[in-house]
Amino acid sequence: MSTAIQDLKEGVVLAELGGYGNGPYCAAHGANAALAMMGTYIVDSGDDVPYPKEFVFKPDRSVYAPYLREHIAAGHSGDTRIGVSVATVQLSHTLEFLATAEEAGADYVSLCAHSSMEMFIKERLGEAMCRRENAAILKEWAVAIINAVTVPVIFKIGLTDPVDTVDAINILTGVGVPIIHINVDQTHQGSNGLHFLEQLTGRCQCLIIGGGIQNIDDARRVLDARANAVAIGTAAMRDPALCASIQRALRYGKSH
Numbered sequence: 013m014s015t016a017i018q019d020l021k022e023g024v025v026l027a028e029l030g031g032y033g034n035g036p037y038c039a040a041h042g043a044n045a046a047l048a049m050m051g052t053y054i055v056d057s058g059d060d061v062p063y064p065k066e067f068v069f070k071p072d073r074s075v076y077a078p079y080l081r082e083h084i085a086a087g088h089s090g091d092t093r094i095g096v097s098v099a100t101v102q103l104s105h106t107l108e109f110l111a112t113a114e115e116a117g118a119d120y121v122s123l124c125a126h127s128s129m130e131m132f133i134k135e136r137l138g139e140a141m142c143r144r145e146n147a148a149i150l151k152e153w154a155v156a157i158i159n160a161v162t163v164p165v166i167f168k169i170g171l172t173d174p175v176d177t178v179d180a181i182n183i184l185t186g187v188g189v190p191i192i193h194i195n196v197d198q199t200h201q202g203s204n205g206l207h208f209l210e211q212l213t214g215r216c217q218c219l220i221i222g223g224g225i226q227n228i229d230d231a232r233r234v235l236d237a238r239a240n241a242v243a244i245g246t247a248a249m250r251d252p253a254l255c256a257s258i259q260r261a262l263r264y265g266k267s268h
């Protein structure tokens with residue numbers, strides 16, 4: 013197992029937040045976490061993407077390459093590894109963007125495969141990609157992404173139908189995707205998310221789980237249910253020091 017994957021174990025991941033999660037945000041809110049995710053960036057040739065402008069690019073490498081270099085460098089100043097997340101309707105755009113992110117210094121790249129935005133669903137992408145009837149598309153995208161970069165690949169998926177989600181995980185791990193991030197919505201005691209997590213033990217090299225994690229107890233509960241790492245979005249937005257303090261507590265048993 014590569015160090016980059018091993019290093020996520022018992023780690024805190026600053027979850028991607030479209031409209032917020034650029035390089036400086038990752039440095040400030042993801043400092044000393046195991047990983048901070050930039051994006052999700054949408055690459056699309058149209059003009060009507062319903063998303064914050066700074067996070068939308070035309071499929072033009074000459075425009076987004078300098079942005080990625082600048083923001084990944086800014087993210088690294090927070091002493092954390094930086095991942096870049098993308099969503100596109102054309103596979104070729106995803107491949108070019110993620111390969112450019114790797115060249116620009118990204119330590120991980122990720123496909124956002126849990127979006128419920130219509131522009132993706134109508135193309136059988138986003139969360140539709142992880143439904144059983146679209147298994148061939150999921151496999152095609154996963155194989156292509158794995159072959160386009162050398163850094164570890166993360167697929168971020170949702171939890172719509174648990175059977176479909178387990179099938180999707182099996183497809184992804186079968187073609188060599190090392191890291192799966194599942195946004196399970198809720199992870200409190202007795203939640204569907206936590207219950208589902210217990211069925212997933214040992215299915216992939218590294219499983220990141222997020223959804224409602226706000227403090228060290230939440231994080232420990234999710235790791236105790238056999239996730240390898242926890243992702244934090246909303247709570248880390250409110251408290252920039254949260255990821256670092258939970259990370260310290262998980263690894264060294266200290267909360268300050």
Ligand SMILES: Cc1cc2nc3c(=O)[nH]c(=O)nc-3n(C[C@H](O)[C@H](O)[C@H](O)COP(=O)(O)O)c2cc1C
Binds near residue numbers: 051243244247
């Ligand atoms: C304002 C906001 C923007 C988000 N943008 C993205 C995004 O662009 N890509 C993505 O994969 N998830 C996105 N998410 C989902 C978060 O990354 C995270 O998975 C989700 O909020 C659950 O974690 P939390 O309960 O800790 O917030 C967003 C969430 C919020 C609140």
